Structure formats: C-alpha cells, structure tokens
Amino acid sequence: MKNYKLGVLLILDGFGINVNREYNCVALAQTPTYDYLSNNATRNKLSWYKKNIGKTYYTQLEAVGPEIGMPKGAKGSTAVGHEVISGADYLHPMLRIEKQIKKGVLRNNVIDNALNNVLKYNSALHLMGLVSPNREHSDIKHLYAILRRCSELGVKKIWIHFFSDGRGTPPFSAVSFAEDLMEAADKILGKNFEGFKIATVGGRDITMNRAKDCLYKTEKTFRAIAEADAPREKDIFTVLKNSYSRAITDEYTELRVLGNYQGFGNNDSVIYWNFRKDRAEYLMRMLTSSEEEITQLLKSSPDYTYHNLKEFKKIKKNGSLDYISLCFAAFMEYYKGIACPVAFPEPQQLISLGSVLEDFGFKQYRISGVDKEKAVMLLSGSKHSEPFSNEIRYVVHLPEDMKKYREDFGKNAGEYKIRLNPYARFPLLELPELKQRILSLIDSAEDKTFIVANICNPDMVGHTADLGAGIIAVEEVDRALLEIGLKVIEKGGFAAIVADHGNIEKMMTDEWEPSTFHTDAEVPFILLGVHDLEFKDIRGSLKDVAPTILYLLKPDKKEYIKDNFKGKILAELKKG
Secondary structure (H helix, E strand, O other), rough: OOOOOOOEEEEEEOOOOOOOOOOHHHHHHOOHHHHHHHOOOOEEEEEEEEHHHOOOEEEEEEEEEEEEEOOOOOOOOOHHHHHHHHOOOOHHHHHHHHHHOOOOOEHHHHHHHHHHHHHHHOOOOEEEEOOOOOOOOOHHHHHHHHHHHHHHOOOOOEEEEEEOOOOOOOOOHHHHHHHHHHHHHHHHHHHHHHHEEEEEEEEHHHHOOOOOOHHHEEEEEHHHHOOOOOOOOOHHHHHHHHHHHHHOOOOOOOOEEOOOOOOOOOOOOEEEOOOOOOOOHHHHHHHHHHHHHHHHHOOOOHHHHOOOOOOOOOOOOOOOOOOOOOOOEEEEOOOOOOOEEEOOOOOOOOOOOHHHHHHHHOEEEEEEEHHHOOOOHHHHOOOOOOOOOOEEEEEEOOOOOHHHHHHHHHHHOOOOOOOOOOOOOOOOOOOHHHHHHHHHHHHHOOEEEEEEEEEEHHHHOOOOOOOOOOOOHHHHHHHHHHHHHHHHHHHEEEEEEEEOOEOOOOOOOOOOOOOOOOOOOOOOEEEEEEEEEEEEOOOHHHHHHHHEEEEOHHHHHHHHHHHHHHOOEEEEEOOO
C-alpha cells in the first residue's frame, strides 16, 4: 500500500459539467488534457497521454443542494465550495437565518437591539447589502424580513444602501430589483413608507470589494455611506439609466449619493445584511475598526493609493458626527474578531482538511490569485484566518497591464476603448505566474508536503459572459493542468483536481440572456498519479474530497478519517 508523500489539490474555480455544447466554453475549447482526464480523449491523443499521464480516476460530484448543507435551489459559490471541500461539517448561513424568520418577519436579538436603538434616539436605520434574489451573497427576502420587523416595532427612518448585482443576476436587472424593493417596502411599511429611501447606490465591484490591491474602492464606498461624499443624483433610476446608456452593467454601477441623503447621524444604527463573508469584510472593517487598525491595513496593502498614507480619518466632512455613538450590527462574523455584534454566529468547525494536515505533520502551501485570496483560507475550517504553524500562503497579483486597465475601467467604464470587462480583455489573469509558482513548489517539495491552489480563470472570466474570452481561459487552464500534472508524476506524488461550482460551462441562460452567474452543475473530480486505486463510489459530492485526499496521504489513518468526516472516501488504495 503506497503512502503518498506529496499531494496537490487544484481547485478549478467555476468549472462545471454541461452536456450541451452551445455557449459552453469547456466543450468549445481545445482541451486535450481535460478530455483525457475525464475519459473523453480522442484516439490520436490517447496513446501519448496513456504513456505520460497513465491511469487516472474521474467522477462527477454534486456541488449544490442539501447533500452539502445548502438550501434546495441555491446556486454554488466559491465560499461554499471551498468550505465544503475542506471537509468541515458545513451548514449554509441561509438555513440558520431562515430558522429565525417566522411568517416573513425576522426576529433576532442583535437585529432587534439595532432597531430599538433607533427607536430610543429617534435616529435613522441604515441597511447595507446586495439587493438581489441570487442567494449567493444575500437574499432580498432577508431584507424584506427586516423591514417587516421594522414595521412591527415602528421604525420610521430607513436608509437603504443599494449594492447592485449584475454578476449573480443578469447584467442589467437592477432596475427591476429596485422597483420590486420600493413596491414591497410600500406594502410592508404602510404609513411609515415616507421615511424609506434609497440613500446610495453602487455596483458590487466597488461596494463589495474583496481585493487588497483595490482598497480605494472600499474607502469610496465608506465615504459615500458615512458622509454622503460622492457625486449626487436624483434617484437610483437616473443612475441606472445613465449607466445603461453607456453599456455599464449593474456590477460596475458608479457610486452615487441619492436625493437629500447627508450621511450618518448621531446614534444611527447600521446593519450589513449580506450573509457571505469574503466581499463584506473590508467595508465592515472600515466601518467598525479603529482608525489605527484601518491605517495599518491600508498602508500594508498592495494598493499604491495608500503607500504614503499618514493617518486614516473616518470623518473628514461632518464634524458634528459623534462616530462612537453609532450602533453597528452584522449578519455574520465577516472576519474573526469583528468589532460589532453578530446576528448569526457560526458553530466552531475544528475538523478540516487544513487542521488535520497540520496534525499529521504536513507542510502546507496555499496559493491563489488576488481575487480568491480569502477562498483558500476556508480549507482550514472555522474561517481560520491565520496560517497554521507549518503553512505558507502565496498571493499572486494580476499583471500590471491588467491592473492598470482594471483601474481605468473602474473609473471610466463606458468610455470609448474602456468598455470591455477587464477579465474578458485579460482572460489569462495571473495564471502564467501562478502556474510557475506551483511548478516551483512541486519541484522543491520534500516529504509530507501538500499544495493547494485556486485557479480562478473559469469563474472570473465566466462572470463576463464573453464566450471568446472564456474559451481562451479554458484552453490556458488545460495547458496548466498538463504541465502541473506531469511535474507531480515526475515527483512521485498525486494531484486531485476539482471544481467548487459551475460557471464557464454555461455562458447563456435558457432565456437567451448573458449568463454572468454561477450554475447548479455537477463538477469534475479527478485523481492523477495514482496507479494503485480501487474505485469505490461512482458519484459523490464536494464533501468527499477532503477524506479522499487525506486517506491517500495517510492510509493508516483510515478509521480516524471515516470517524471525523461526514464525507466518504471515494477510492481506496490496493493492498499489498
């Protein structure tokens, strides 16, 4: 029974399985390596791959649904996929939130405290979040459930900070969501509807920034919400009309202050009602952390905007605002040690792929591009933000020409020559450098080494709905799989290849609209470099990835793995 000393996990972010060829970048691209690994190689390629890659194991895994702890009908996501791949006993936040919603009303002590603060001081309530029914970062029904509780308690002044989607929803759908919101609020609030207003609007690319090299976007959002410091428009419909006239999708809607909004007032309450964490963290840090902590975050970031920063000040314009009088609340613990009450705290998840590898004495390397930096942390369970003692993390930044174009696009989207989405114009992203880093780590790997990498091109390019760019991205991923696979085999290790959810395999909806969002597709699970496997289960789910990998690395711990993980071992080593 072989005991593998080197394991590599490649997570193909957004790479699902779709039997239809139309608008399917995986099917339309030239992918000889993936074809072989998924048992679809053409005859003229088969012999070369058999000789150089050898025997492989392929199956398809469920990436959504109750099987992996998700509500029925919810789409997959990077955050969910990575956490389930970690082997942690995952339960989707929506399931916990909706337990506290009775007859459409959210009753939660933390939320109630924020609402009662408004009633006590006759101040205003600010509700921030992604106004979308996509159920990946938020669910608009949760916003309605908060409004119903506002109606019950008599909250009269409500400001909505409207983060527009266009990535988890069709690219020009924010108008309909804004209309739905106003209509629903009118019905829910009744006589108090006069005090309900949309205060700011901005696309999720800026309002929900998750990249350290783009923290200027987070500060712009903060300034608009806290001090009404952004260009002003009459209403949200004017902003969206102007954006659409220049082909700017909802994801990139320009940040605007609306109507007579003047920013936070003393004793206001602020609730962030998104349930997904990665895109909520930096804005919530800026809102609730101390100025000293924010200054350090900005100065240490790769965002060159702040390289000469002396001191971050929360209040620049409104000298009458007593910032410490504000009452903040968060739906989730967006980061460890968040400086405000959390409405839906998570149970501890002590068993995970990362934690068990640490216990088994493996050296771990985590590597990703800047867009998925937070995702690889989730393989440690319990949102373990700091590396383990025997773990090193690498973040590969986007090429400089892409970073420059992305910044220009964010500032001047819609202008001539700056209309193409950055991820469609540069579909390779950081993959060439990321691949070289992975190859180098494999080359220098010692015994008991595990490398995990997120390859995000299928997801980031898939979100553009640009078919040509998607095909280029998939073909580059295929070349990377070959180079990495050959290097792993050369070193006597094994590689596991899996996707966290679907995306790039379906670039057009059934209604013939551009599909910029995740799918509910099954995903591939491939093992190469393992020539002595006995295949067990034909199909499984993402929760089976961690126990299978751990078993290959430590077959003598089979019973421990079976006892501590909810998933099953998909393939076992031959005895003898």
